[in-house]
Every structure is written in C-alpha cells, then in structure tokens.
Amino acid sequence: MGTVTHLECLACGARSEPDGHDGACVVCGGIRDVFYDLDAAREALTRDALAANPDRTVLRYAPLLPIDPEGRVTPLAVGSSPIYDSPRAAAAVGVGRLLVKDDGSLPTGSFKDRASYVGVARALAAGADVVAAASTGNAATSVAGLGASVGLPIHIFVPATAPEGKVAQLLTYGARVFLIEADYDATYDFCQEAVAKFGWYNRSAAVNPYLVEGKKTCGHEIAEQLLDDLPDWVAMSVGDGCSIAGTHKGLAEMHAIGLIDRVPKMLGVQAAGAAPLTKAFDAGAESVERMVANTFADSINVGMPRNPTKALRAVRASGGRYVNATDDRIRAWIPKLARNTGVFGEPAAVTAIAGVEEAVAAGIIGPDESVLVVVSGNGLKDVRSAMSAVDVPKPIPPKLSEVERRLEAEA
C-alpha cells in the first residue's frame, strides 16, 4: 500500500488523518485530497522496477494508491489500456502528433473502472456490506461490474425515468437498483440520505476522496507508457471534473517522483451544452454556476459539476485550458475517430478529440504540437448515437454491375 501521510480539505484546508473515514471533510463538508510518502514511491516506482513488474493492472502503482496490494481487489483486469499513435487522426485534427488512449477497453468499457477499482478495494478492506451510488452512467455500471466480480452487493439509485437499457446493464451485473420517483438531483440527495442511514460505502467521487485516487492511474499509465516521449497536451472530456483532476494528479505524481521530467498541459473539453467549467475557467473563478445541461453526450451532461475545485485547479496547474465542442462536432467525430484509428468511442469519449480540433482552430494548440486524447468510454455503450452520425446506403440487387456503378460513383 502507498503510505498515505494525510488528507487535506480543498475548501477549508483542514488536515486529517487516513483513519478509515472515506467521506467529505468533517469540518466543512468539502472534498479532500490525499497525500502520500513520495520518497517511498520514488524508490519503488523506478523505470526498471516498473518494466520488470508483470502485473498489468493498476496495482502496479500501489505505492501511490490508498489500497493494500495484499488485500482483496477485483480480479478484473483494470489497467494498462493501450495507447495508439495515429498519424491519420493527427492530420484530420490538424496537429503534429496524435495519440489515443483507449479506456473503452477496460472491463466494463469505461475509464470509471479505475475509480471503482479503488472504491471496491477500500469497501472490502473496511468490511462494508454494501456499496451505494447514484448514477445511471458509467460509474454505476462500473461499480456494479466490479462489485459482482468480488460478490460485493451494490445498490444503485437512479431516477425512475432512466433509460431501460442502462438499467438493464446494472441489473445484469446483479446490482440492486432503486428506481426513484424523482429527478437526478433529488435521487442523488436521497442516495446520500440512505448511505448515512444504512451505513453503506459511498461511491460518490464528490464525497469520497479516494475515488479520484483510482482515476490517477490513467496519468500514471500515460507517464509510464510514454516516458521521455510525452505529448505536449493531454485532452479529456469533462463532466463532473474528477477524471481530468485524477489524470493530472497521476501525471504530477510521476513527475514528482522523477519518472517523467514534465507534466503535459491538460485540455479540458466540455460539450457546449454543458460547459459550466469552461465558463468558470475563463472567468478565473474557483467555483461554478449551475447551468441547464443539454448535450447528447450523456456521460458529460452535467450542469452542476461535483468536483469543480479539483477540475479547475488541475487544468490551471498544468498551464492548460478548457474549450467547448458543439454536439454537431462531437457527433461528427464518432465516425471520424473510428475511421482514422479503429477505436469506437461513445459520444463523451470522442468529445476529447472534437475539443482538440476546436483548440487548434482557436490557436490554443499549435499545428506542430502533440496531443494524447483519452477515449473514456466504449462506443458500444451508445450505438444509437453512432447510428445518428452515419448514412445508410441504398439497397441494391445482387448484380455485379450494381457494385461497379457504386464503386465508380464513390471513386
């Protein structure tokens, strides 16, 4: 286990001990950050030691994680998602080099498995009977899948209006789903009430500081996989803000322990219809104003981000920026990314590369710069959106002349 030295509240600065309280700051209710003994991590995580470690899961970064590597963890292979170098995507987006990290290949098909990995391990270590979450999205699917892998009961609270397909996935993994006759905000608050009442382990990254620690592993991997060949930018789509904050923290830790010699600039990409963080960033603010969220990229359709402080600080600390991508641009990138790389991403996942195109057009990213985009969710999670982005050809009779005609017409 990484030696957690202490935690610190991002709101009031209160310092606290790693005493098994996995919730918010007890002084002010703010979100806390977790600190480690970096000297110990520096000794353990050398380039040679990492190269010699056959474990491909996120546990290879145990010296920087708040879990005991000897304790019980999910057996699912969370970690070491591949990075692809794509000259054609680089040309399509207008940058010097484009790398794609495919987190859609993780066990439940999304980046969120990184957070659930740590959440489930901590819940097991704490002897929790149940892990609870309020979500219909990737976080819920992820904790349901990882919970199933270790036999840990998972309770999910969702609005009764949630799409049946998403509820079906949760039920397939055996999660107990509470369909609540309320909107998402009220359902979320009700879940917190239930957690308090029944003593369940809380998988909300807005409350539980350890979930972002799992997300860090994306940054750890980028550092280890690229070493001296880091990109100028790392681009990620942003909803609540925990994922970009976590990835940046992972990169910053790897810099702090000397594995890499700099930290890339972070490009936070919001859908134009749900962009409170871009607005706050551009205004130099530390907090966000709630907006009515309206984007088809459902995983980032967030009007009131739950982790604005971490999300804004991470991008500022990196010297990066926030940009917005319109739904039209996002939609167009579903097939464009797949055709240029072979990686099929869900709408929120391709939002990252749509934002790179936006940043290039705005002069934020130069035409010779290099960019890594994190594809945060598998396109199979939302085939309907992909369908809306492609044109289905007209049927033809089985005649070779018809094939020839089409080949000539499209030549």
Added chain:
Amino acid sequence: MGTVTHLECLACGARSEPDGHDGACVVCGGIRDVFYDLDAAREALTRDALAANPDRTVLRYAPLLPIDPEGRVTPLAVGSSPIYDSPRAAAAVGVGRLLVKDDGSLPTGSFKDRASYVGVARALAAGADVVAAASTGNAATSVAGLGASVGLPIHIFVPATAPEGKVAQLLTYGARVFLIEADYDATYDFCQEAVAKFGWYNRSAAVNPYLVEGKKTCGHEIAEQLLDDLPDWVAMSVGDGCSIAGTHKGLAEMHAIGLIDRVPKMLGVQAAGAAPLTKAFDAGAESVERMVANTFADSINVGMPRNPTKALRAVRASGGRYVNATDDRIRAWIPKLARNTGVFGEPAAVTAIAGVEEAVAAGIIGPDESVLVVVSGNGLKDVRSAMSAVDVPKPIPPKLSEVERRLEAEA
C-alpha cells in the same frame, strides 16, 4: 514469421505450397490447413522466451503465425485477453474449478479480432486494395475496425434486412457496406462472386485458410497463461466451427512444441436451435446436414456451418464432446455469468457456460473437473438480449421507509 512448410486440403488431401494463394484448394475447392516448422517454433517459444517478451499482442506467437512480424500489422492491441478464476461460477455450474477467458475485451469486442488480425496483415502483405466479407456479425465488425486502424478499405456485403444497429457499427468504422436485396446465403455467394471479379482479399474463414491461424492464438494464450495448471476442458460456443477448431489447433501446437504437457478436452456448445454439428458429431459423421437455424444467440445462428470438418475433427482429436444449450438456458446465463464473475457476455458468448451446465447434468463433465470457458463477445453488443433476461423493479418514492421495506422483502 512462422515458417509455413506447406498447406494440405482437408477434403482431398492435396498438398500445396504457401505461394500467396489465400483461397480454397485449387484441386477440389476444399478448405486447407496450414503447417509450420515446429522445430523452429519450439526453439523460439520457450517458457523463458515468452515470459521475457514484452509484446502483449498475438504477435508474440509469430513463429506459429503466417505473418511477418516485421511487416505491417494493425496497431490495435489484439491479444492477451485475461483469464479469471471464478469459484462462485464454478459452484453455480457445478464443477470443481471454472476459468473465464474474456475475449469481449479485445478491440472490437470479440474473439473475431484474432482472425482479422492475421487477415488484415496478410492483405497488407499481399498489397490488396480491399478486403471483403459477407456478414453482419462480429467478423464484419472486427475486420471493419482493424481495417480502419491501418487505412485498408473494407467492403461488407449484408442482406438488406440486416439490423440497422449492426450496419451502423460497420459504417462508423468506415466500411463500405453493400446492402443486398437477398437472403444471407445468396448474399454470401454474391460476395464470393464480387471477390473473384474485383480481385479483393477474401475474409471468409470457409475459403481463406489463414483466418483460423489467427484464431489459434486463443489456444496459444490459454497454454501460455496456464502452463502446468491447464483445465480438463475448454468450452466454446460453436456456429461455423472455425473458432473451436482454431483454439484447439493453438493448444495442440503448444503441446507439440513442448510448452504444455497435454491438450484439454474441447467442449463444443451449440444452441439447441442451431445444432447441426452436435448432430453430426453424435452420428460419427464427417459432414453436416443443413438445418433451419433458430436461436436468439445471433452470432451462432448458423444452420449450415462453413467449417464442419475442422470443427468435428478438433473436438474428436481432443477426446471432447458437443452438447446443446436451449435458448432459455443461454438467456439465464447472461446475468448468471455477469453476477458471478463481473464479465458481461453476449448470448453466443454465455452459450459456452450454459453448455458446461448441460454437460455436467449429462455426466459428460464430472463435478470435480476443471473447465475454461471462452467468452467470445462483449455483452454490450446485444444489450437488448440482456434486457430480456432481467426483471426491472417497481419505482418507489424517495422515502427511506420504502428502501427498508424492499431490503426486508428481499432479505
């Protein structure tokens, strides 16, 4: 590259040279098998050499593959799918030990990526302009995705009645899709006509002997990942029969070069509604009779298997068996597998474990035996089927008393 010594027709026995003809036997039109210099492979693929090889793709088995490792291949991370040991699934199915190999984690979400890996590499080496396939299923999606990753044009022939969602995935990857006004059999035949006319590279495992060579890598991996801890049985769902034939060949090769000391028995599982191979196997026949196929497990809804010889011989050579699983049993195993392992499989993928249950009931597999099931496709490919296998709970108002009531009722 593996040194291919020769090919041999399974129908007429004609021996042929590895001369760049990637089609059927020129003497009789039968499917051919590919043979290698196993002495060279034995020297290259030792336990130590494999352990020291950092390449996690199927290219680590290059000495047994018909492709040049220095040549162009897809950059997508095809290979090293994880194997999970699941005591709860073992108890649920009634065997001593149950292992799950999750091929749903491969880049396009199915086992078929193994065959497409080799197909695309050989097409590139041959300087092909186009790869063609007739399918709406995982084979088509796979070659479309891997083709996109290297910029190789892919032409797919599908019946005009194909489900729009599957066509959309092909179009997302940029495949040129020909919707043919004909049924599947006629569409398949028309695709062969077009291949002959236009000189495209043929991705049909019934014609091209090299695709099964890619499928072998599943067997190579099982051997390498388990070594002296092999299961008694390897269970796979069977449609055309190429996948089980390939996996068995991979295991047999690893046995022949001394990496493992025996070959597990193969359990071929067909859906009861599409089981011509089980019928032929039980009758001791070498060929199959066409039947009207009718199972909801669409990836194995095959009435006339295209590779019966390889499929029957492989299972017989291993001392294994064919069994059938009913659609009801298959459907029930979608949530049962997910809940016991955290692995969400499509219907055809969970057919393998449904068949293990069947084989235990029939006394074919003993209660103390160990079994590895290959989960051949990601459950996200068919969420609708998962929906039909679970019960959606009734909505409740946001009151803690309602949560308590349900917890008590379900305790």
